[in-house]
Amino acid sequence: MAVKARKIFRAAVFLLFSLIGIAGLYFYLNYEFLGAVQIVVYVGGIVVLIIFSIFLTAESGSDMKKPAIGRALASGLATAFACALTLWLIKGQSFQSNMNETIEPSVRNIGRQMLSTTEHGYILPFEVVSILLLAAMIGCIVIAIKPKA
Amino acid sequence: MNEIGLTHILVISTSLFFIGVYGFLTRRNMITMLMAIELILNSVNINFVAFNKYLYADKLDGLFFTVFIIAIAAAEAALAIAIIINLYRNYKSIDINDADSMKY
Numbered sequence: 352m353a354v355k356a357r358k359i360f361r362a363a364v365f366l367l368f369s370l371i372g373i374a375g376l377y378f379y380l381n382y383e384f385l386g387a388v389q390i391v392v393y394v395g396g397i398v399v400l401i402i403f404s405i406f407l408t409a410e411s412g413s414d415m416k417k418p419a420i421g422r423a424l425a426s427g428l429a430t431a432f433a434c435a436l437t438l439w440l441i442k443g444q445s446f447q448s449n450m451n452e453t454i455e456p457s458v459r460n461i462g463r464q465m466l467s468t469t470e471h472g473y474i475l476p477f478e479v480v481s482i483l484l485l486a487a488m489i490g491c492i493v494i495a496i497k498p499k500a
Numbered sequence: 501m502n503e504i505g506l507t508h509i510l511v512i513s514t515s516l517f518f519i520g521v522y523g524f525l526t527r528r529n530m531i532t533m534l535m536a537i538e539l540i541l542n543s544v545n546i547n548f549v550a551f552n553k554y555l556y557a558d559k560l561d562g563l564f565f566t567v568f569i570i571a572i573a574a575a576e577a578a579l580a581i582a583i584i585i586n587l588y589r590n591y592k593s594i595d596i597n598d599a600d601s602m603k604y
Contacts (some may be wrong), residue, residue: 361530366535369516373542376509380553386564392570397538397577403533404581410590426525432580434518441510466561473564480571487575491582 367398384461416451501536508549509546516543528595534577541573 361460377386464473520539527533545566552562591598 359529359559362532362535366538370542373516373546376512376546377549379502380509380549382549382553382563385549385563387569388570392574393538394541396574400577400581401535402533404585406533407585409545423526424523429524430518430525433521434514437514437518439505440512441514456590461560461563464564476564476568480568484575491578494579494582494586 360402363398363402363405367394368402370394370398384457504588506550511552513543513546513550516546528597530596531581532585533596534580534584536575538577543570545569564583 370389374386374389375392377383379387469475507578517540520543523536523539524533527536548566548569549564552559556562
């Protein structure tokens with residue numbers, strides 16, 4: 352429904368509920384940390400940002416144009432066939448689980464491994480992502496600066 | 501069917517991915533296209549988490565990939581919205597067909 356609603360604000364609210372549903376899926380899989388991150392970042396950050404930008408561009412009440420019927424039909428058919436193919440492949444696949452001992456996905460283990468510098472540590476991507484976030488922040492500020500008239 | 505396995509979660513993420521692709525192809529509005537991209541990224545995250553949970557429960561790699569994808573998606577959304585608002589200031593529209601001054 353997030354991709355079909357005619358009013359843009361309703362589409363944003365539908366997106367909000369589907370993101371909450373995904374967070375619920377993470378909680379169901381016992382990844383509590385990831386569910387919390389999902390709610391904080393997506394529901395608290397991105398959806399609010401999207402709603403604000405909808406208000407700033409002042410199109411909250413108006414209907415959007417319907418997509419051209421040819422385009423809608425073609426993309427609907429293409430995605431339906433691709434989806435069917437993927438589902439068929441998934442159905443024919445038998446997944447073998449490797450039966451090693453499981454690691455509890457607790458915050459303690461996550462933090463240990465994320466900041467460790469040993470073989471399976473993730474300290475380098477962590478730092479790269481922090482640089483990326485800084486760059487994105489600076490980029491947003493540069494883009495948003497009003498040019499001097 | 502009485503127990504939810506990997507296949508069921510993969511079905512969910514596949515459906516979500518192709519719903520996002522459909523939205524990306526049919527919408528002509530920048531903000532809604534951005535929302536479709538968020539749906540696609542979320543389906544990829546579900547895939548990572550499900551494979552990590554059901555097949556490789558002795559590692560945490562899928563979880564780290566998911567965390568980093570979430571961070572990158574946040575940065576991407578913020579940048580895209582800054583660009584969209586700037587475009588709206590110049591063109592008074594967020595339809596992608598109106599922003600064609602760099603096309604020719």
